[in-house]
Amino acid sequence: MPNNSNDEKPALSGLGLPELLECLKASDLAEYKIKQIHSWLYAKYAGSFAKMTDLSISEREFLETNFKISALKQLDCQISKDGTKKYLFSLDQSDKYVESVFMKFQNRKELSVCVSSQVGCAVGCKFCATSFVNFKRNLTSQEIVDQVMSIQRDNNVRIGNIVYMGQGEPLLNTKEVIKSIKVFNYSVGIGGRHITVSTSGIIPGILELAKANLPITLALSLHAGDDELRNSLMPGVKIYTIKDTFEALDHYYEITKRRITIEYVLLAGVNDTIDQAKKLAKLISKLNCHVNLIPYNPINEISDTITFKRPSHEAQEAFKAVVETSGRKVTSRLERGKDISAACGQLHNKYLVSN
Ligand code: SF4
Known part of the structure; x- marks a missing residue:
């Protein structure tokens, strides 16, 4: 040895x-x-x-x-007024960092962790802090699982819920993501029903995940009701049309029988119009899904070029009312950690700026 x-x-x-x-x-x-x-x-x-x-x-x-215990080294941990903790970890003694967020929701008894699946991200969504972190590499299954284990060790608590919604596009690292889900199931003791993988809409990855037939929740980050607006907000997925993406989601549902979640970040004056709400309502009316509306968390502190704003409460409610005409369940996501840069990529960027 x-x-x-x-x-x-x-x-x-x-x-x-x-x-x-x-x-x-x-x-x-x-x-x-x-x-x-x-x-x-x-x-x-x-x-x-x-x-x-x-x-x-x-x-x-x-x-x-x-040997050593952890694959990750904790560099920073910010604690929000609402108890949310945002961790920054370094990997393999290098300048590669990942973020993970530990959350407690009042309406849920399990504690949650949002994990990263890549260092940086190549999708380049215009509203996302991680788009300022160039893609460096995929995380291994071990590095994904150890984010949760590091947080369990730091807090001496059991995590019961995992969301793949941190840095990176999980379905551009599908093999390691699937492997990590199995370790969460069999070693960490977290069942598939308590795991959500959120994708920007990588169709080959959706099909690969369907093939694995895991009882997890798949969430699509849609953020627009038509291709033109979506392509301008999420240039990294413009090779996939919304129509083809929804066909892949239908296929995913057919195989897994797991209801899809549609995530939609509301950007004031950009995608929160009544016209976009009507288009969204039409798109989702035939898909077995529920919709999660997320009011934008401004990241102007990272770059002056990002000028998106959070919609007013009235605009959010008006948008929601139109989407509800689809007959699908529509919820507004309870935000955590607004005071501690809890959007993905924000802590990473702050660390790079201050070091
Ligand atoms: S929102 Fe997700 S897919 Fe888009 S740039 Fe950020 S990390 Fe990547």
Whole structure:
């Protein structure tokens, strides 16, 4: 076994049991010991090998010398007045960072974490802080899962709900996202019904996810009622028309029987018009879905070129009333962490500016 410096040591947190068995197969540890390590990591949130007291002292020393617990290093944590915490983690001793948000919703008993799936993002949505972070690389399944484990260890609480809505487009990293969902299911103990993957509409990824047939929720970030407006707001997905995207969603529903969520960020004077609301109502009327309206969280602090504004409460209500004529359920998302840069990419950008 190599005796590496701490940064070079392989991390164990975030690996599923088969990967953990593979990673430790060259050691002399018996399989039942490796299962004990798995339990320390996932059931007891152990933050050090010293805490794994049902292993012998020499086994703990062996692990300490050759491995580390976490694949991520916590660099920052901002705490909102409403209890939301936004974490910034660095990866592989590099200048690559990811963000994760820990949220408590009053109407939900499970605690939630919003995870990142890539460093930066290539989709380039005009209203998103992450579009200022150039795409650097996909996260591994281990790095996705370890965001949640790091937050569980930091707060000593159980997370019951995961949303793939942080930095990056999950369905441009579909293989690792699917793998991470399975680790959430089998190692972390979070069922598919408590996991949501949010996509900007990457059709091959939607089809691949349908093929995996996981009982998760798929959310489409739509943000416009027609292709012209959508292409101007989300240039990275203009190769996919709304019509083709909705056909892929229909297919996803046919395979999984899981109702789709349509996410729609309301931008004052841009996509919150009654005309756009009517187009949206027509689009969703034939899809088995519910709609989540999200009033825009301004990110003007990141760039003067982003001038989008949050619609008034009256404009939000008028838009919602028209969309409800579709017969689909329409909700307004409860926002968390407005005072701590909780939109994806904002903390990352602040860190880059101040360091
Ligand atoms: S909204 Fe999502 S898909 Fe669009 S740039 Fe931001 S992270 Fe990427």
